[in-house]
Amino acid sequence: MAAIEPLAPAELVEVLMGRRAVPLPPHPIPIPLPLLGGSRFVIWKQDPSVGELGRRLALIPSLVVNGPRDPRIDTNLAGTTPVTRSATGDFIFPADTPEADCAHTFAVVRETLTLYERLRGGSAMPWAWNIGGNADPVTAYPRAGVTPNAYYSRNQKALKFFYFTPPGASQVYTCRSLDIVAHETGHAVLDGLKPGWLGMGNPPQTGALHEAFGDLTAIFLALSQLDQVEAFVAITKANLHAKNYLSALAEQFGAALGRSAGLRNADNDLKLSQVSNEVHELSQVFTGAIYDILADIYAHERIQQGKVKDPAQILLEVAQKLCRLLLEAITKAPATGATFADVATAMLTISKAQGDPPAYRTFIHTRFAVREIVVPPVPLTASAIGQMDYGDPHLVLGADEVKVQAADPNHPSLSAKVPQDRSGCCGTMQLPEYSRAPEKLQAELQRLGKEGEVIPEEELLAGAVAELRKAFK
Ligand SMILES: [Zn+2]
The missing domain is CATH 3.10.170 (Elastase; domain 1)
Incomplete structure (x- = not known):
């Protein structure tokens, strides 16, 4: 049987553009045609x-x-x-x-x-x-x-x-x-x-959840694509906190507007007390917390599964799991006026109900607490955070609580009486x-x-x- 030479890149382009017929090997066994x-x-x-x-x-x-x-x-x-x-x-x-x-x-x-x-x-x-x-x-x-x-x-x-x-x-x-x-x-x-979330009559945090969901969608879409996940792992040596194309969203758009680190930076350390009440600034706090949770769960699963799976495959699976948890938590959150703490509580509740390792909830609770969004499980001293054993699936700080409270119930971002300032957001929010x-x-x-x-x-x-x-x- 004659061997078929692999196509050179230029030939491949011609085939894809329909200009050249693809040489087909003889098929001894009939191959069923795909329906679609x-x-x-x-x-x-x-x-x-x-x-x-x-x-x-x-x-x-x-x-x-x-x-x-x-x-x-x-x-x-x-x-x-x-x-x-x-x-x-x-x-x-x-x-x-x-x-x-x-x-x-x-x-x-x-x-x-x-x-x-x-x-x-x-x-x-x-x-x-x-x-x-x-x-x-x-x-x-x-x-x-x-x-x-x-x-x-x-x-x-x-x-x-x-x-x-x-x-x-x-x-x-x-x-x-x-x-x-x-x-x-x-x-x-x-x-x-959630058609009730876009309206201006909601507290600023509800608007911020919308803006954060947009940014997180871009991250999770990239992390659902096999080639991007592998490139990302190689470029960053599997360190989710390395500066890279993924955490600097909308590079070209951002550069054109004169913002060097990209329009939105998911890998940030912003806490509620460090941002204004403007909706895009608030959204960065939520986006950053979810990104940190992704990094924590990834670190944990690399220790758990590193000997049996490629780091890229682990990242693909962790991102898919976290994205599903976020989607289900948002579905479960109130139809109007939802807050960051509502989504955090829903994430913890679903995580426990579906039998995730307790360490997952420790990462979720701790990361939202570090951002000053919810009350921490234990006082968050540097040693409490620094001593976390990422390899321990039973890692629990304090109790494995699923209902978490806003760290500051009087924060202006929680008040529907405060008009939403959306001046830093994308066109949708304006x-x-x-x-x-x-x-x-x-x-x-x-x-x-x-x-x-x-x-x-x-x-x-x-x-x-x-x-x-x-x-x-
Ligand atoms: Zn937007």
Whole structure:
């Protein structure tokens, strides 16, 4: 039998672009055709200014029609969409083209939604307007206009990504940043779960949970991708506190705005007493606490499993587990006015109920306490923290309590009477649509749910849409 030579990179590109036929070996055994092959996309792994990582192929393992579009996500760019898929069903285009921006944006929104749907056992995650049988998708606008901004709008059922030219630099397309697209999609996912959290009538901490969820979504999306996890472990030598591309979110966007450490820095040490009551500053305290918990659980599991698993595999699994715990805790938290301590209590309660090692709860409780969010389990002297034995699954400081209290119940970030200052947040948090009276929320969701929609290529997606209408009662 003739051996098949591996393809050189240039040939591979030609094959992927559909210009060259793939040489196939003879198959002595018939191979069953897959029912649904999915589509290939080329995505920016991090945003284009981060040196170590470039573009790569990604498989979206579900039906995507021209647009790109599927039952949950549509793409809109005047003069470009619908982008036509290749004969093999793929969306592969040269960098720096409007088609590539459409493909990248769709793929990252899809990957973010899939991340959370997998954590919920595969069930569809509704957008906020998917009530009463409504199955309208969210529409992503990769080049929505010129301004340094990006946002999720419930009223427009849209994710909008803008572009701009910083002084003395070349044009920045926010849609090319995996972090920014994931962050805004995180707002949309959370709004579907908790439509009462975006309103301005909530305490500042509720707004901060929204902003933190966006940043954490970007981190967890990166940590759900095999190649990124392996690169991350190699670059940082498996030290989650090493300065790296992951904890400096939105690199290019941040650099363009003149913030050297990136727009948002998850690996921070900020405590509640060290930030103002501005919502983005508050969000960094929560994001930082979750990032520290991730680092602690990872350190613990590396000791537990280091001899039987690759460090990258351990990180992938730890991140998935923590992301699921956070998602379930947020689902369990109050429908309005939720605080950091509410989410901490829910995380501890779920962790105990699902039988995690007590050490997990020690990490969770301690990290929220160090940030001055909740009352500590024991006085947090340097020795109490420094003497923690990361390898001990039964590590408990004080008692294994699941109900934790706010360290300062009178903190201004907990008061719904204090107006939310969202001046440091992304575009979503600045939209006037979220400052309407909270009692109008239900009526607004009903109205959005009743709006109809014309679906192109309807027959291809009809089955999936009918199922969604049944699921979104
Ligand atoms: Zn945001």
